[in-house]
Amino acid sequence: MHALFAINDPASQSPTIERFVRQLAPELRFAEVEVTIVSPYASFQNDSQLAERLSTLTVETTSGEQKVRVLEGRTQQSIRHFFLSNGRYLDSAQTDPHLRAAFFSKAVCEFVLSLSSTIDIIHCNDWQSSLVPVFLEECYAEVDALAPVMVLTTIHDPRELGVCKPEILLEMCLPAHVCHPDNLGHEGAVSMLKGGILYSDGLSLLSESFVHEYLKDGGAFGLDESVQARQEDLFGVRIGVDYSGWDPKTDPLLAKNFDREYLNGKRQCKADLQRIAKLPIIPNVPLFLFCGELIEHKGLDLVSDVLDDLMDAGAQLIIAGCGAPEYETAAQAWAGEFPKQVSVFDKVDLALTHRALSGADILLLPSRWEVFEDLHLFAMKYGTIPCARAIGPYKDDLEAVDDLGKQGTAFLFDEYTPDDLYRALDEAVSLYALQRQWRGLQSRAMMRSATLRNTAVAYKKLYEELL
Known part of the structure; x- marks a missing residue:
């Protein structure tokens, strides 16, 4: 089984997502799940050793075809980490974050197509990558190689809906019906997170108990109807912690070490x-x-x-x-x-x-x-x-x-x-x-x-x- 984690924002902006992936990926590998990470070139590269450019992808937009460079690196835990680079949409800090998210999500689909190995699961995270399943269904439905790929979207911060102008989605060649209120439309705009909720094969939250709270009326921060429609596909997976460096018996930062036998x-x-x-x-x-x-x-x-x-x-x-x-x-x-x-x-x-x-x-x-x-x-x-x-x-x-x-x-x-x-x-x-x-x-x-x-x-x- 091969899982691809799609992460779209620098760690400074999404520390929960960054920590989630960094800590979970090695443990998944221990559980015999092959793990790969993909993110924009501007994200996380300080922690990885970048290799030479591997290839170039082409992503279609209404303003023409965009070339995307693919570079490969390794995390400190030796997890393969690919970086996607495009000067207009991905690399510049001035790019609208919603436009970057839309372009990145579409580029992820092209990236999966370019890989020699098979991806079974694309694991998206929050609104910043939750358009991946939307593109798979609306733009790549006829591509046989992508048909078996399942998408799981983990919602880390349900308050952040990724609300933006419909024109951003249309610029990525998504059909107009996607922006309808019955689809991604939300209060006169569109919600990218709503795309992940409606189109993903599965949804997860970081707490089993929060699933019940999220399904209550008013609990989904404006997306109640969409969330409740997918309740059979909504799962809570509690995130554990990495206790390395957190042992009071050996912690060098403490005034005095102790344990449960010596308090x-x-x-x-x-x-x-x-x-x-x-x-x-x-x-x-x-x-x-x-x-x-x-x-x-x-x-x-x-x-x-x-x-x-x-x-x-x-x-x-x-x-x-x-x-x-x-x-x-x-x-x-x-x-x-x-x-x-x-x-x-x-x-x-x-x-x-x-x-x-x-x-x-x-x-x-x-x-x-x-x-x-x-x-x-x-x-x-x-x-x-x-x-x-x-x-x-x-x-x-x-x-x-x-x-x-x-x-x-x-x-x-x-x-x-x-x-x-x-x-x-x-x-x-x-x-x-x-x-x-x-x-x-x-x-x-x-x-x-x-x-x-x-x-x-x-x-x-x-x-x-x-x-």
């Missing part, structure tokens, strides 16, 4: 975190951590609503991240109001993330919605207990702590309300006071594992079902 080292990591956060070094107060983008759906408005109660409980809170100005300002205001209990890091690097996860007691994850997140998996490996809303990946990965604190790995709440969040926080603070039970909870959490190898096996099974 005293975590106390030293907590003191180290309190020190660099300029908080009082008090070992027996619960230290909460919010680490990530300060943006609307991450639930900071809920944190604001319960902050006074959390401070009254004697807790400490570290905010590590940057984002929307209003949330950055709010976080700084909290630190100003509670200087001995709240601290803010507005610049977060990998070293700080390791130190924060090793030193914190509880990781705050009160998101309004979430499709893909993995910080909670690393946090548990470091004995830091998630307090999360039971949605998407959190619902997939976390088990609620029971009333006695003897089972479960996290404090969960269901409704996006201050009262429900406070209930979960209160449970966490109460159990934290019972250090014997708390250490048992930490030990259970540190045993939790979600590896990429399991993800690769799940995707291989999905590929086989499509074929």
Whole structure:
């Protein structure tokens, strides 16, 4: 079985997609799936060794035939990575991203035709490559060599619909009916993601639980009717993580190494975190951590609503991240109001993330919605207990702590309300006071594992079902 990953945007713009492919591809190969990657020349080339130009493709547009150079490289994991280069549509930073996406999607079809080896699955990612199945059906339906090729589109960010003018699709010689409201038409324009939803043989999300949320009325960000029409072909495949470099027993970035049998080292990591956060070094107060983008759906408005109660409980809170100005300002205001209990890091690097996860007691994850997140998996490996809303990946990965604190790995709440969040926080603070039970909870959490190898096996099974 041979899978081709089509990725169309630089890693700086689509870090989730880039990481998804980089980490999953070697594991798929281990699962006996041959993997190839194709992307525009402007994407990812810094991580690959480029070879000489292999060949030239021809892509038809309304402005004439466009020549596309094909170069081959290798990723750091020795995965074959082909690059498509065209000065007008692919190589220039000034090119409209939707025009680049449309041209790239069509060029991928020509690229598959040019290969000497057979491609069984084209694995597209988000709107930036989701026109591939549209071109296969509308422009290449009579090409026998492409008839057996199946397309799976993974939706990483369902908010991004790839909305653009119909003229962009028409410039790539797609027929006019594709732009009709019953097809890719969307609110007077067209949605590229809608093309992937309607034309792909299969669709996947990065969370089994989010599939149910995505299918609810209003859950597909304006594409409800299209998504619900394809619900039989919509799958959730939870993405595991690469734990290499994330072991508290050997992590060189920690103040003191520890494991589930020797948790005293975590106390030293907590003191180290309190020190660099300029908080009082008090070992027996619960230290909460919010680490990530300060943006609307991450639930900071809920944190604001319960902050006074959390401070009254004697807790400490570290905010590590940057984002929307209003949330950055709010976080700084909290630190100003509670200087001995709240601290803010507005610049977060990998070293700080390791130190924060090793030193914190509880990781705050009160998101309004979430499709893909993995910080909670690393946090548990470091004995830091998630307090999360039971949605998407959190619902997939976390088990609620029971009333006695003897089972479960996290404090969960269901409704996006201050009262429900406070209930979960209160449970966490109460159990934290019972250090014997708390250490048992930490030990259970540190045993939790979600590896990429399991993800690769799940995707291989999905590929086989499509074929």
